[in-house]
Amino acid sequence: MRKVLVLLVLALLVAGVTAQAAEKKMKIGFVYVSPVGDAGYSYAHDVARKAIEALPGVEVKFLESVKEGADSERVFLKMARNKYDLIFGTSFGYMNPMLKVAKKFPNTVFMHCSGYETSKNMGNYFGRMYQARYLSGMVAGSMTKSNVLGYVAAFPMPEVIRGINAFALGAQAVNPKAQVRVVWTKTWYDPAIEKEGAKSLLDVGADVIAQHQDSPGPQEAAEERGVYSIGYNTDMSSFAPKAHLVAPIWNWAPYYIEVLNSVKDGTWKSGSTWNGLAEGVVDLSPMSDMVPADVKATVLARRSEIKKGDYVVFSGPVKDQSGTVRIADGVVPSDQDLLKMGWFVEGVIGTTK
């Protein structure tokens, strides 16, 4: 009897071990700079994380509110030591810590969002949000009555400046008289300050408020004053149902799944990816019923032109604030030029400092 029992236990153990080996899951980590509940940037990444979690054969973990710099290095190091196969870091300031850790752990694939460094096992990626911002600018330009659009912006860096320029070009495409006034808050998530910034724009006559921050503070200001607003990151209409017209949004899931599959079957290669509307990583949220049907149609037509490559947002002639031609007639600037953009187009009022 005892022998039978021992055999049985042994058999079970062997079975268990083989089953585990077969079920070896792929470990994927996500590191975010802000809380996932922010209804903004990190939330958009987390929506994709949830989509991955639903796939078979993966073990997904995320860490939120991880500070850039030394704190993030510790987090990446720990994940790499725990033999994660793939780690996504979604904030600019994670770039150097990630690069350092990536060199020590060649068997882990690191993916960094919004930076420029790459190494053998570290790639970077971002989205051409400016394309979606251009479309949201068209909506804003069509809806304004005062021809003053307010833009509450985070930090004067190329990503934000490029977004403001695209927004202004979109607005001018449907309304040549439209001007964009910019206020810098130097914050990514501070509802109080960002709301105050929006209010100051409303006080100088803006009747549509757009934003490049992650908090819905500016949306609230627009809702209270009874004017229109353009969201960012995700559909923000729940914060300002009477104001929110549309939002340029992120849709990371298809790209993340693509990266995941390439790592799984060993075809992943390091490099830089800058996808846009065509690949679906950026898009427009559904437009509000307040937007007239003909405006919707114009915007959606332009959307499919950009998608097909028939229309390019930044193509000459484009003048800067002082009226000097910065992109000559017929010229399409390279991605390198776009990534370094540090000047405002004509019709934007504000400083880039």
Add this chain to the structure above:
Amino acid sequence: MTPDILIPLLAATVQSGTPILFATLGAIFCEKSGVLNLGVEGIMAVGALAGFAVSYYTGSVWFGFLAGGLAGMLMGGVHGVVCLGFLGNQVVSGLALTILGVGLANYLGTPLIGLSASGFVPVDLPLLARIPFLGPIFFQQDPLVYVSYGVPVGMWYFFKYTRAGLRLRAAGENPDAALAAGIHSVNYRWLGVLCGGFFMGLGGAYLSLAYTHMWANHLTSGRGWIAVALVIFAFWNPLRAVAGAYLFGGVMAFQFRLQASGTHIPSSFLLMLPYVLTLSVLVFSSWKGGSSATPQALGVNIEPAD
């Protein structure tokens, strides 16, 4: 400046000054009793979270406001236990309270990020709101701003004309002499610490209930420290605190409007202004002899009489 620019600017001044005003008054109340409290920032953060959470779960903004004050009082109680119970160093305890309060609020508040709760909205006061110029600035605000008009006057009256107010001041000026006159200074210091914490908590709650209607990490963003500096600017006088708070609110509101009007001054410089003002205020107050208004026993613990 034309009125249509000036009036919104001044109305925004009052609104952005109000949270600082509540916090400054709390700090004055606490320091008048002789207890230095550098934990304003942390107490405000906890007050802001408590205010938002209670408003979110009960649906009552006034409960939320009260909860913000009570949470501030609780945090003040921690300071009291350390400084009055165990005679701990008031500076160290206050700094620890800031770190604790901000951390605690961020930790407990994580599930509440991105939610919206009901908050205070502007209500025009009958008749007063129609006064030209002053009406839109002072009397078309949210109810908490109206509350903030009463508190400084009440506090000033309390210090000057009530027995408890005089005794509280005695505890801050010369607790030994007060003891000789039969006043239990420690009890009045407890009053100062708890009520001071209550007002600081209200200041926090204003941020999450009226200024915005949401909770975010680091919502207080340094306002508590500005309040600490304003106490000195106000020479510990609740009425002067109003001027100080509005001065800061004004600079904050003004720099954004300057940006929106299309100035060429770099935004980094403009965003620095409130903090430059903080420094100048401290220099100015010291030069004007503000230190003579300091409660004489501020920061000095009362040794148990044995």
